[in-house]
Amino acid sequence: MKGFVLVLGCLIAIQNAQGWRNFNRGRSKGGNLGLPAGDAVRGSESEKVTTEWFTQYLDHFNPNDGRTWKQRYYVNDQYTSKRRDVAFLMIGGEGEASIEWMTKGAWINYAKKFNAICFQLEHRYYGKSHPTSDLSTKNLQYLTSQQALADLAFFIDEMNKKHELSKNVKWIAFGGSYPGSLAAWARQKYPHLVYGAMSASGPLLAKVNFSEYFTVVYDDLKDTGGDKCLSAVKQAFYQVDLLTRHMVGQRNLDKLFFLCDSIAGGGSNHDDISNLMDSLSGRFADVAQYNKDNRFSKIPNNITLDTLCDIMVNEKLGPEVNRLAAVNSLMMKRYNQTCLDYKYDKMVSDMKNVSWESEVSEGGRQWYYQTCTEFGFYQTTDAKPQIFGDENGVDFYVKQCTDVFGPEFNLTTVERGVERSNILYGALDIQVSNVIFVHGSYDPWHVLGITRSNKPLSPAIYIDCKFNSHSQHLIPKIK
Structure with missing residues (x-):
């Protein structure tokens, strides 16, 4: 593959509503990712998107706990080639996953160019992915970013087998806002499974x-x-x-x-x-x-x-x-x-x-x-x-x-x-390669992210919206 082109505007999401019920602690109701632009996709493209369920462990870090639950995910397999050597994963975050992302958005254009099979995995405890009977404080102990990252690892391993992907398959993770953090951390924690990541508006420093x-x-x-x-x-x-x-x-x-x-x-x-x-x-x-x-x-x-x-x-x-x-x-x-x-x-x-x-x-x-x-x-x-x-x-x-x-x-x-979060992930001193960090100047979350980098394998794109820099291009090599 010759390259991977990233084109982004100043920001990645739009709000759903207002007030504490709809905008609280920097989070919009439904999550910060929002929906992709454009009219609804109809016909052959949308018909080939499937909704499926994956069996996950409730507690990945206790080998004596065999409890499982069903996690929702979407698949779009219409762009992949016979090589089946590229997989794109959109990481779900603090809101319900949306099937609209499976046929729209820049990442779908990249999927067509690089013949990638596309997945979107909903974050545990959000949307329809309910690991426990309710949201009691006792049950929420299994809601952590570490458990969510382990969900990604087990999911990738199983999809490699289920979809008969190449043993050299390159998984590229995509995420915006909190999932932008997860994308970078997934590459950091599971580099044998995640080849690269696009982290947009991801706060890496907990504060x-x-x-x-x-x-x-x-x-x-x-x-x-x-x-x-x-x-x-x-x-x-x-x-x-x-x-x-x-x-x-x-x-x-x-x-x-x-x-x-x-x-x-x-x-x-x-x-x-x-x-x-x-x-x-x-x-x-x-x-x-x-x-x-x-x-x-x-x-x-x-x-x-x-x-x-x-x-x-x-x-x-x-x-x-x-x-x-x-x-x-x-x-x-x-x-x-x-x-x-x-x-x-x-x-x-x-x-x-x-x-x-x-x-x-x-x-x-x-x-x-x-x-x-x-x-x-x-x-x-x-x-x-x-x-x-x-x-x-x-x-x-x-x-x-x-x-x-x-x-x-x-x-x-x-x-x-x-x-603990900053120790586990390294905050702004994260040691990771093959990750692109993207932020816009108007977005307050950029303060907690990487906006400058002198590392060729983990570059940063900082879009200064004050100067109407509505898009910038970066073409890092994927070997």
């Missing part, structure tokens, strides 16, 4: 206090709307804080932001206010995270940071808090929301639901657990300069770990889990 997240959002807004936009956002959050302190102001907040539960009358506590601030800052955070995704640039009324800054500097709308309310209304309208749910106890109650039929089982509870036990990733407002207030420190997010999963899930637990 408890990810205050840099909102520093990037700050820079994004400044690049988009200048100091005027920054000043308006800062003033708006300051005014919200003032309004929470007295009855008349609270009643105004109820009306301005269409709160599901009244904040007036002393019925809200400090955690509620912190959750409200978290939801409102999230309006800017998730747009920044997916700003001007080139797959969706032609969608009418596509909301970008330009959209938000245009609203925030529009003096005709009244004081800055009214403009923030207009931003909130725009996002609610786009996603058919009728009110903003901010109550902390309600959020915790929902997150404690362990049923596979619950709303949070789509991945919210699972991702909470992984942040509490492996990654942290808490997007605090501790960094300076700060325009989103100062209500959301590390304690606010660690408290959620305790309230949702139990008293043993505390700051010590989170810190130990983060340290």
